[in-house]
Amino acid sequence: MKRRLAGSAVAGLVAASLLVTACSSDADGGDDGAAAPIEGADGAGEASGEPEPEEPTGDPTPEDDGIDRPEIRVADDLELIFEEPGTDDPVERAIILDSQRQFEAVFAQMTTQDVENSAVGFYTAGNALLEDGEALAEIMAENGSSAGVMRFYNYEVKNLEENSAVVEYCRDFSEVYDTDFETGEVVEEADPTATPTHYVTRVEINGIGVWQTHEKFAEAGDVKCS
Template sequence: MRTRPTTATAAGALTAAVTLLLSGCGGSDSEDSGKDKIAGADTGASTPASPSPSASEDGIDRPEVSLPEGDSLVFAPETTGDAKADAVLKDNAEYLRAIDEAIGKQNPKSEAVAFYSKDSAYLGSVEWISGFVKDGVTVTGTVRYFDRKVNFSKDGSAGLVYCADESKGYTKDVKTGKVNVTEASKDSYVLYNDRLRKNDKGVWQTTKSTSERGSEVCQP
């Protein structure tokens, strides 16, 4: 089974993630300098897209995201009929897909991940992907994200609560191709609570994510 970092993990990983991405840059990340900023970690500047973007129906040039071989993510519901809520669901799904792609490519500095996230969510994702790289494993199997519910706050941000079924999602050794199959258990089910904010490109970026593994809310 697999999961993204909790808020505590992401916060604790802040220094490590910054060190990882600024290694060899020789610059600061202060608001005044405007130089050597981490893509996705700032609060206002837009993040770079992939070198080969794809124009979507909403006119936004989005990075092309491809999952690793043998990896599948299922989202339910994909749409609700409400255009604003559906935009949140779509961009959150692409964020999750981008993370899996980055793991498959063993690339913690994925531009697609930076495109769909920022702040603590982005930094936590960098650390999470780096862990897979360090362990020499990728992801495979099927993870199902279900009961996805969106609510909007007065400040313009969106909250997204959903469950993940990782009972058929596994890790795979990059060199040998061996799949590390684990038995399904209570901990195969995870409750997520994400916060998203729409950037100046019109993309709903995930800014914060908390999780509760083994949550009673998500049990089958």
């Protein structure tokens, strides 16, 4: 189940390249299933001289932006660890935090199967909403869920414009195992050799100031995540 949400490696690589090119002329700028309806679906180190990385945190910390955000509750047996944004720029921080919340919302719905209180539609729009909705519908129809520890790191904002941006980051799911939602039985053990997934997403700010994920492409084994 965790692998389905990662997407196709080959297709993701091609699509991600097209996405970065389309978002800016400067490539270095600054990038439904009825079973589970989705709300909103309709509409390096010291030797190199580099600073030590920030200690990762748990849930994305809400910033004082005045936005009335839905509560996101991931099941206790799945821990999502998000790297603290490595930037002091308020816009970049807002973009990264909303990107983190988007992924958190997806796994909250999957691990609790609480469709009514899902926050997926709050942080997701466009093709990403349709694709995540389809994946969630399939997984929930099979009583699928995930448990363990999942880490997100190497966040970078690119191609930042007034209303849109590209966000790249990595996901390590080598400590995640698949479970049966109803029984809690382990369906597939964690794979400690699993290579991290590199994501390229396009986000747009909506009318209330939320940076929603519109496109999400993935590639396994990218050197940026090693």
